[in-house]
Amino acid sequence: MTGTAPRWGSRAAANGRFGHLVARTDVRLPGVDLPLLSVSQTRGVVRRSEISDAPPRADSLDAYKVCRKHDIVFNKMSIGAGAVGVAQEDGLVTYHYEVMRAFADSDPRFVTMLMKSDWFIGELVARERGIGAGPKANVRTTEVPFSVMRAVPIWVPTLDEQRAIADYLDEQTAKIDALIAKQNEMIGLLDERRVAAITHVVQRDGQSLTRLGHLADVIDCAHVTAEFVDDDSGYPVASIGQCQGPEVDLSQAPRTTAEFFRLLTFGDRAPQAGDLLFIRNVSVGLASEVPAEVEPFAVGQETVLIRPSRSILTRFVRYGLQSSPTKFAIESAMVGSTFRRINVSRIRALPVPLIPASEQIAVVDRLDSETAQIDALVTRAREHIALAQERRAALITAAVTGQIDVRTATREVMA
Template identity: 45%
Template structure:
């Protein structure tokens, strides 16, 4: 495999006028080239180009040499064996800047060149590629059907929430009038060894609807500084940045671990006695909040971001506390079955993807005789 080199101008591919911006960072791909996203290669973001075109700097382009079937190479790169080789070589980079604090990884072409592979003869490559094209297509179709089911279930859940919230009092206020919004601790180095060590939540810990406690990191800071960012049971956690469809959604802190702090990229919203925490979580998942964060988000190439002022100005209905709790009880009951179905379908998709990966690995490593399997 060899990388496409040299800058190819847009005029070489089309009669359309040149665009004003420089195209120096773009790469050309020809029909039959292998194209992959170097930041998403582990998730299988690659394929064979069906026509000539240009790709951005997020992508790498490889042109197979004579005697190589590009379809086979793509399947090989999606195998578990190849992925394990990538994991050992990938490098971390930062993404999201001040809003996300997100670490990601990338695998440029120079990394791929360090992986040695044994390639069968071209006829066998084509036979394996044809077999995997057929079998993975069946699995992909099944996965797509299940993903559509999940979307329908999520739409159903959203409709249930919207319907229940619409029946409440239309008296509105702003979130900042019925809560305090606490900012988190800013991390800077390992801290002073003389200070106490505190657990803290990162952006990765705060998921839509729940807090993931699988990996908790610690930080050393003075006690007086820690207390300003310490969580209390009933706080609603919101991330400052992330995907636009997840921005502004909340996760309830149940106080599972004591003395827990939160990072500065997470807001902890602490309702007063007039606002129920669980009601707030549902409100953040409702149509008013979703529209609000979509229209107020600061959008970058890959991420969206909000800030404390915007969060504080979120419009929120404020019916009597008894009505809020009644709405929570009704929604818990109505959404529980939908949530179970979504979880079951997601598990099915996970198993199907595992089956797909195992099939690819077995075929490209010679564990399956595709002539017998055909």
């Protein structure tokens, strides 16, 4: 099985295999004192302490792999993420990572860009091994052995050409990344503006807050790991991906069997119209309302149900959860290092604003109007980011497969 064949440029064609560029290295040195390294999708290989608040050292480092400066480190358990980079110092990495060393006639920066290209990732996905590789799988634990990876047919340019391609892509992707960073900064400012607008409306001067548990039932999920099916015959399971907007969106939800559906919805855990789905793991604080007309579904393990009493509008509760005092309380209540989460008891204790029922409709209508304008600007910024990311990916693939001559492209830019 192979991935989508690249549209090789007229000046290039597959003339080698990935194993012609690098060799796998797997060295363990018990007792060695080196920093722990991790691979970030955006920053490459960095010290673990720079991207995680997890303890910087493990109890025992004897099973860790040694990685030397200029080695290529690749997260083989997440092949579609493009988490790969060149080490800038000697260090230690876990067994989840593959460590490779470029041959003398190979530039590790070119190899890294090749591995980040959509075409190469497609080749690896086509060869992946592991659990949950289906398109609707909830968890993907996959791996491509180096013995398989090394056989992928590629275009192998000369060392000088590799360096030129790496230099060109470093420069061009840095420009694109700067544009993406500006858009993300704008989104951050708009998010702050949105929170301020909500807080101004729902939080009255001198008004006291009440506990969420006084206004709504907070129902924990079943903590059952469901099996998923690859067709539409099963029941949807909603989690983080389905809670990205004001209402729950099941269009891309994974589906489970009738047996697991019964386990997940046992008791009072079946979502009802007007409930809020609140995410308590990783993307803590996301909340979406269950619409009136929706097919029966269950909630995943990252999710709790918030079922407001009849005296309070669900939309008002959702806005209250997005106000400054409540968001601060959520942040303060979170626990965990690598995966942040909030316990159900702390969710029930969250302080939320409350106004008379007679005023709630006018308040939520006003906020719907005000936040819609901000949300439109956020959507536009995210569209710009998506276009920039597509251009970045296309540029990398075109360069590493010889579709463009980067030296000619560089001269055209300078002219």
